[in-house]
Amino acid sequence: MSLFAIVGVLIVGRVAYGVVDNLGREGWTDGARAMFLFLNSIVLVFGLFVLVLAYQMGRGRMWAWIVGLVLLPVTLLFGIVLTLVTVLATVGDIPWSGGGVVVTSLAALVALSVPRSARNYFVPKPAPLPAGAYPVHHWVPGHPPA
16 A cells, blocks of 8 residues: 555655646746646646545555555556656666556556455455454354254
């Protein structure tokens, strides 16, 4: 769950850095700036949604786990695209943010799906019995049920 939260933080941080870096450059038209801000606002909302999902996963919500398992491949693809854009657009720059999203998304996907303990964390548990109550057995060991 904390890896999933790190994915959200990396996405939000990437958007914040990209907006500050690219809007400070000269040569942008007003339409290009508006489109850039609109597209980054969509990615920002996605990153914030990932943070909310991470919180709900920490609370053991099965629906958040399922949605997270569906969204992690999308974030993996997003990170690969960020990495490729950075590598192809600027030679010599190191794609830290895209690479970080890829590595963290892959690690979160493995951590949320492979270990049995992770899967068991999200399975609904039976309600505890009230104090002094015993489960009702209709048969006694060694005798067939009635």
